[in-house]
Amino acid sequence: MQLDHLNESQQKAVLSTEGPLMILAGAGSGKTRTLVTKIQYIIEEKGVSPYHLLAVTFSNKAAKEMRERISSQSDIDLGALQITTFHSFCARMLRSEATYLGLSRNFTIYDTTESKSVIKNILGKRGINLKEVSPAQVQYYIDDVKNNGHYVGAKDDDLLDEIDKDDEFYQYFLDYEAELHRNNAVDFGGLITGVLNLFDNFPEVLARYQKRYRYLLVDEYQDTNRCQFKLVTMIAHVNKNICVVGDEDQSIYSWRGADIRNILDFENVYPNANLIKLEQNYRSSKNIIDAATCVISKNLQRKGKDMWTDNEVGDSISIVECKDDRVEAEFVAQNIQKLIKEHDVDGDEIAVFYRTNAQSRMLEDALRTYKIAYRVVAGMKFYERKEIKDLLSYLKVVVNDKDSLALSRVINTPVRGIGTRTLRKIEDEALKNDLSLWEMIEKVVLSPDEYKYLKLTAKVKAGISNFVSLVQEVKELQKAEQLPSNCYEKLLMESGYYENLVAENSYESKARLENLDELLSAIKQFEETVEKPTLLDFLETITLDTSTSEEQVREVSMMTIHGAKGLEYSYVFVCGVEENVFPSFQSTENGDEAIEEERRLFYVAMTRAMKKLYILFAQSRMLWGSIKFNGPSRFLDEIPEEYYKWLNVGGRKNRLPEKSFEDFSQAGSSIEEVGVSYASKPKLKRKYEVGSTVKHKLYGVGKVLECEGLGQDEKIVILFPEGTRKKFLVKFAPLEVVK
DNA sequence: GTTGCGCAGATTTTT
DNA sequence: TCTGCGCAAC
Secondary structure (H helix, E strand, O other): OOOOOOOHHHHHHHHOOOOOEEEEEOOOOOHHHHHHHHHHHHHHHOOOOHHHEEEEEOOHHHHHHHHHHHHHHOOOOOOOOEEEEHHHHHHHHHHHOHHHHOOOOOOEEEOHHHHHHHHHHHHHHOOOOOOOOOHHHHHHHHHHHHHOOOOOOOOOOOOOOOOOOOOHHHHHHHHHHHHHHHOOEEEHHHHHHHHHHHHHHOHHHHHHHHHHOOEEEEOOHHHOEHHHHHHHHHHHOOOOOEEEEEOHHHOOOHHHOEOOHHHHOHHHHOOOOEEEEEOEEOOOOHHHHHHHHHHHOOOOOOOOOOOEEOOOOOOOEEEEEEEEHHHHHHHHHHHHHHHHHHOOOOHHHEEEEEOOHHHHHHHHHHHHHOOOOEEEOOOOHHHHOHHHHHHHHHHHHHHOOOOHHHHHHHOOOOOOOOOHHHHHHHHHHHHHHOOOHHHHHHHHHHOHHHHHHHOOOHHHHHHHHHHHHHHHHHHHHHHOOOOHHHHHHHHHHHOOHHHHHHHHOOHHHHHHHHHHHHHHHHHHHHHHHOOOOOHHHHHHHHHHOOOOOOOOOOOEEEEEHHHHOOOOEEEEEEOOOEOEEOOEHHHHOOHHHHHHHHHHHHHHHHOOEEEEEEEEEEEEEEEOOEEEOOOEOHHHHOOOHHHEEEEEEOOOHHHOOOHHHHHHHHHOOOEEEEOOOOOOOOOOOOOOOOOOEEEEOOOEEEEEEEEEOOHHHOEEEEEOOOOOEEEEEOOOOOEEEOO
16 A cells, blocks of 8 residues: 555554554644545555444544545445544434433434523523523533533442532533433433443443444544543443544633543553654645744643644744724735735635634625625524524424424414413423423313313414424324425425515515525435435434535635634634734633633644735724724734734824733834725615605505615615504515605 | 513633 | 513503
């Protein structure tokens, strides 16, 4: 087998297949290339069946990339080879072994929002004011417990000493777990602890998996939590062929339980472990690597690698001091335009990074005014919309009728006269009879006479009955293996949801209808990619894999730095590098460890760039409603002068509010004053003006009272002769100007 | 029981 | 700036 394309340490990493191995792979060190070759080597050279190999990663992105590379480089059967994320791996295992844990295999996976709702309900039922105990805190506690590998009834539990079981929070945890179990639901953490539970208590199951997975590969090892580590160790216990790959300097998920000890302690757990470091960087210019190395060396919590590169020195880093966030955005847009127009750079070689999603808006605006094609790699905003959640809840009920959370969400959406009081009444009754909410309402519909004492009105009964039969019918469709999209459409149309929105005929309702249409496309798209599409799989995919299908078009990418991990771009703009933004405000209050994590994040940002790195900060910035003057980030101090040029854009140094600015500006070896020309925003003309008379197709003639927004967002308020006012989104409303 | 409004609160990152 | 919640009026 050819290994020429690998350097010496990479080759060693490939060839060392037996026994525990930790590969510390610095940014841009050819990690994926090495891993893919290693998998190939194990299968093709050692003759191991793909069936005996398991590769787990932390993110879908990484799993996908590995799978794609393997299929393009070899003819390994991807069907037999397991390359998945921890969460999907566990979900799959839990489904097939569900009965061991008293779950049924159609369990629902709750995302963070859903588990928070459950927590709220629990606190509510205990009569606790949500202001006294914040649900977020409880959620954090529960996550923490699970991330460390604790579950209800754990026997061999090294956390037992640390957990105070009399703690009120622990009681909430128990309540929460019980509620999830009743709902036949599992949260993210529960997917992992569930498997741990399975392995702990059913050795025969564990043995089966140990026998199967002879070679174990863990990618993005720095992001694994304690529980995931336990899990992997258990599977690898027999063969000990465990290879973990990670970079402690890129560990940026400790807030979600990632435990840097997993890296720092690996050799304690496996005393005979091999350690290989991949330290040659193939990605970035020498300037960038050296600067990033200086920054990260300030961290104490690391094993220490010495990154180096043969690449050329390259351009200086540009540190750009901007007057405010507006100028920052303007600078980014102008320079991107310059790159594209004057230097013939493709949009997809450029990326804009920021610390928080909230920062993207102003940047987007700027790119739009400069007519630069861009794409925001955002989280799952789409699936957070009300209407989408509503319909998904319908689907969830169809798949898993024990999911009372989803059920109570839709039982009265659209309104069927089943208000909170009625719902509470039925819930209590269900509790009394030890039935799920669904079983209860089914019974009420089936034998109303039995439940006369509930004093449900005819209207309520009719509402429930309609709802129940609709869900039952769709359940039948599902059983008959009808396409998910058919189920969806039936629910949407026959629940009255669609009709209601159409009747509402407002600018909002129209946007919602569009979104629901988009959901339909998403389902259909899913149906095309899978062999045997089921609702269950669709729901699982969208909760576990938020990465959108990205077509590589020539667009500039915009994303948070967390989203940028694992990616590379020739030109990178890192925005908002100010104190309280980056490092984030809360990290500055949480001690050195938190700052170190922010520093790692900054390191990740820097090392994404191949040719040219721009680091920007603003003297003043609009932050949650008011203007804040944060100084430049402390991380800028950590970059030696020789690696950067300092630019000053649109700011007057003598008027700087914070002393630190002046100190800082003088530190730069060469300060260059540059201007930004403000793009005169092509003033989108409004279609309507206050005072003009317009005609609405449905409501007739009226007068425009107010206007707001421009272009796509233009909204107007119309006063109709009868005295009613209505607000419309211009792009949807059937309007015409009369006068 | 429903709807609408106003207010307070929160906003880091995401499987 | 945006969202969710509680409360008051219909």
